[in-house]
Amino acid sequence: MQDVKTNKKVIDEGVEAGLAKLTPEKIASVINQVLEKETGARFKAYVQTCMRCGLCSDACSVFLSNDRAPQYSPAAKVKQTILEMINKKGRVSREFLSDAVRIAHTECNVCKRCSMYCPFGIDIAYMMLTVRRIIHKLEITPLYIQDTVNSHAATGNQMWVKQDEWIDTLQWQEEDAREEFEDLRIPLDKDGSDIMYSVIAPEPKFQAGLIYQMATIMHAANVNWTMPSTPGWDNSNMAMYTGDFETSGRIARIHYEAAANLHVKKIVMGECGHAFRSVYDVGNRWVGWTAPPIELIHAIDFYHFLLTTGRIKVKEKYKKSVTLHDPCNISRGRGLHHKAREIVNILCENFIEMTPNKEHNYCCGAGGGVINCGPPWKGTRMVNNKEKSRQLKRTGAQVLIAPCHNCHSGLEDIVEHYELGMEIKFFGDIIFEVMEKTIFEEGN
Amino acid sequence: MNDKILNDKSTWDWQTPEKQIPVKEWEDEFNWVQEPCASPDGESIAAIVNVDDAEFSVCKNGETWEETFEKAWALKFGPDGRLAALTASDEEWTVCVDGECWEGRFDYAWDLKFSPDGSFISAAIQQDSEYGMSVNDTTWETLYKNISGTLLGPLGNSAAVVQVDHMDQADIEAFAAGLFCVAVNGELQSERYVNIESICFDSTEEKTAFSIRRSRLDYSIATNSGPWKSNFQFAWEPCFINHGASIIAPVRQNGKWHLFKDDSDFWNRPFEQLWKPTVHDSTGKIAAVVSETFGRWGICENNTLLNFQCNTMISELFYSDNAELLIALFKDNDLWDLAVIRNGNVTPWGLKADKLWAPVISADTKIAATRMEKNNRYYLVVNGKVYQNDFDMMFEPAISPGSDKILLKAIKNGIYYRQTLSLDKVL
Incomplete structure (x- = not known):
């Protein structure tokens, strides 16, 4: 097992370039503006309530991964960032801000596990996101995640996928998936469909086979569905994680208006956790929708419905031993871990629980936009994911199911780095493999 | 409600009570049949059909277009009754109208649009990795690195x-310097901005207005003549008023939304949200979707809050052609409904629909008709009354020039029905 602990300062060009432009006046002005104008009673209550008891420490997988070094405790992360900004009334140095970027953007997955162990329920993720809001306004956000947000702002998707590339990919997948059913379709812009299916941009960019698989599942389940050819097809939202609430809100608006324009009853989204948090909890609220204005369900909910109603039938259960990673945003954030287990047991013969699990599960280590900070930070991310690697290894499972894109990518890095030898799959991969390729008919 | 203007309806057959076209049998004739669309006058129904392996055509009233294609999508009737689709042959894309393809061929074409009277058809196009638009088979002379937010x-x-x-991968400096402009008919008409959204034309189409992002934190409104001076925290879609002399737009200041006119506060009141401004220029009426309290949605018209609220969303807001009616398509407690607003008085129809479309409105504004889905069945709805017959699928209805008949277009048990219903039968 390779142990990467270089202790070398990571150079992020986006952060460095931004820091170089800052003046003390600008720094103080932005920090005080955010603290005074963009926070309220909740923020004040959290700041005043934290007793630095440290009960949050053992909840944090980054803390555990770094040999319980105190500076990685969630309470310490607050102390080293936002609390210092408050105490110094915004008069902090560039060096301080450089550390704040590292802590808030790469040593906290905003996974909210610590909040469950805080005796007062302090939402430390919110505190870190407030730091990221300040970082955004100071224009010192890490380069790669900023580029992702730029893509969101310019194209409506996170990977600079052009509109023709998106549609062409769907048509290509539709054509290929006719290997499964000769009349299979990925209906584009089908007005009045029951369901709009939305994905995140890595699917058309790198993992188009997932769209193929979902098209096969939709066809077999005889679902009246569509995908939009217009912006709004990407439900992901890295702006939510950089504190660019304006772009985050616009993304949510585009997503829901695409669904409203197609007059669908429901949005089903692919296997992604942060995107769920974005459209279910964050982006929608920034624009003023207290709940999703069009019903929205995560793929786990959808698969559960298909499998428990017989719309998708299992031909033969999956044989390899599997374990399940509970993505924070749909487990702690939504409670889908019970349904996820029911799905595993329908699909697979040999399920090995990961410990801790369900809402107590450790973050994949990639979440909260940490993996999106890109290659400069990968080495430290691997160090910070050591505890997750131990947790995975203890299962001894051959296959790791991770129903979230960010988790998937992060766990792949962990499996490779710590040489765990596990295969990583989405639920969709396994359903596609074990399902009967017949078309469901109502009443039969 | 410009997109609801239909061609001359007086020439349509308003006398024949019912016409039928069997469509189920198309499924026997072709390998598969895609979702159908109906012409505005209801005389035609058409669908993309698969005729052979990777070979598609368009079937209209049982007759297929002569030409077949490797791919076809986005089939739709225009307001003038022409039938158009995006089609590919020999890996080249084009627009095909009533079976005749444009001469222009592209590496890709999408975003098929009709102008409100149907006389113009446009598509976004990509050729050799450069992007532009083509209108009635005339392609922009200058193409660009990318395109979005098209308008016809x-x-x-x-x-x-x-x-x-061009922008290199992850070049955030180049992005921040501004890579985007507005192009009209292919010619650049604006400065460069970080982001541009929501382009609109004035009535002469000589002016454009749009929302801009000047820097990471500064948003504003601009026209082809230049931007407003003020910076805002954010800005939504602008509209021209006063026959193009002024612009209104929702902008965010101090965490609240305001309606601004020509860079000054217009309604002088803050909202939690304000968007979808809609204008009837000749009467000077302006309305917008607003949220006064977080999570509650309402309508403000000429700076007066209407006596109406819903808790889910307002998806469409528009005036009838003469502005006597303001229509809101809204969702309350997760069910869809329609509000008809006349002289500031709001009348919800109480439909509780699962799916609902914006209505068509008669010239005298006495009749509003639409379709809804409830419990998986489709119904015609006229002035809030649900017509008793249910269908498997329904298309946009039409109202006769004399406002005495409703044209129903729907499918049931594999048969397409075109019915002219007298108003007294429906109401």
Whole structure:
């Protein structure tokens, strides 16, 4: 097992370039503006309530991964960032801000596990996101995640996928998936469909086979569905994680208006956790929708419905031993871990629980936009994911199911780095493999 | 409600009570049949059909177009009754109208649009990795690195946000310097901005207005003549008023939304949210979707809050052609409904629909008709009354020029029905 602990300062060009432009006046002005104008009673209550008891420490997988070094405790992360900004009334140095970027953007997955162990329920993720809001306004956000947000702002998707590339990919997948059913379709812009299916941009960019698989599942389940050819097809939202609430809100608006324009009853989204948090909890609220204005369900909910109603039938259960990673945003954030287990047991013969699990599960280590900070930070991310690697290894499972894109990518890095030898799959991969390729008919 | 203007309806058959076209049998004739669409006059129904392996055509009233294609999508009837689709042959894309394909061939074509009277048809196009638009088979002379937010005006002018320079991967400095402009008919008409959204034309289509992002934190409104001076925290879609002399737009200041006119506060009241401004220029009426309290949605008209609230969303807000009616398509407690607003008085129809479309409105504004889905069945709804017959699928209805008949277009048990219903039968 390779142990990467270089202790070398990571150079992020986006952060460095931004820091170089800052003046003390600008720094103080932005920090005080955010603290005074963009926070309220909740923020004040959290700041005043934290007793630095440290009960949050053992909840944090980054803390555990770094040999319980105190500076990685969630309470310490607050102390080293936002609390210092408050105490110094915004008069902090560039060096301080450089550390704040590292802590808030790469040593906290905003996974909210610590909040469950805080005796007062302090939402430390919110505190870190407030730091990221300040970082955004100071224009010192890490380069790669900023580029992702730029893509969101310019194209409506996170990977600079052009509109023709998106549609062409769907048509290509539709054509290929006719290997499964000769009349299979990925209906584009089908007005009045029951369901709009939305994905995140890595699917058309790198993992188009997932769209193929979902098209096969939709066809077999005889679902009246569509995908939009217009912006709004990407439900992901890295702006939510950089504190660019304006772009985050616009993304949510585009997503829901695409669904409203197609007059669908429901949005089903692919296997992604942060995107769920974005459209279910964050982006929608920034624009003023207290709940999703069009019903929205995560793929786990959808698969559960298909499998428990017989719309998708299992031909033969999956044989390899599997374990399940509970993505924070749909487990702690939504409670889908019970349904996820029911799905595993329908699909697979040999399920090995990961410990801790369900809402107590450790973050994949990639979440909260940490993996999106890109290659400069990968080495430290691997160090910070050591505890997750131990947790995975203890299962001894051959296959790791991770129903979230960010988790998937992060766990792949962990499996490779710590040489765990596990295969990583989405639920969709396994359903596609074990399902009967017949078309469901109502009443039969 | 410009997109609801239909062609001359007096020439349509309003006398024959019912016509039928069997469509189920198309499924025996072709390998598969895609979702159908109906012409505005209801005389035609058409669908993309698969005729052979990777070979598609369009079937209209049982007759297929002569030409077949490797791919076809986006089939739709225009307001003038022409039938158009995006089609590919020999790996080249084009627009095919009533079976005749444009001469222009592209590496890709999408975003098929009709102008409100149907006389112009546009598509976004990509050729050799450069992007633009083509209108009635005339392609922009200058193409760009990327395109988004396309717009086709009633007079046939086309506009879009275009990327004017190449950007290297993850070059956040180049992005921050501004890569995007507005192009009209292919010619650049704006400065460069970080982002541009929501282009609109004035009635002459000589002016454009749009929302801009000047820097990471500074948003504003601009026209082809230049931007407003003020910076805002954010800005939504602008509209021209006063026959193009002024612009209104929702903008965010101090965490609240305001309606601004020509860079000054217009309604002088803050909202939690304000968007979808809609204008009837000749009467000077302006309405917008607003949220006064977080999570509650309402309508403000000429700076007066209407006596109406819903808790889910208002998806569409528009005036009838003469502005006597303001229509809101809204969702309350997760069910869809329609509000008809006359002289500031709001009348919800109480439909509780699972799916609901914006209504068509008679010239005298006495009749509003639409379709809804409830419990998986489709119904015609006229002035809030649900017509008793249910269908498997329904298309947009039409109202006779004399406002005495409703044209119902729907499918049931594999048969397409065109019915002219006298108003007293429906109401």
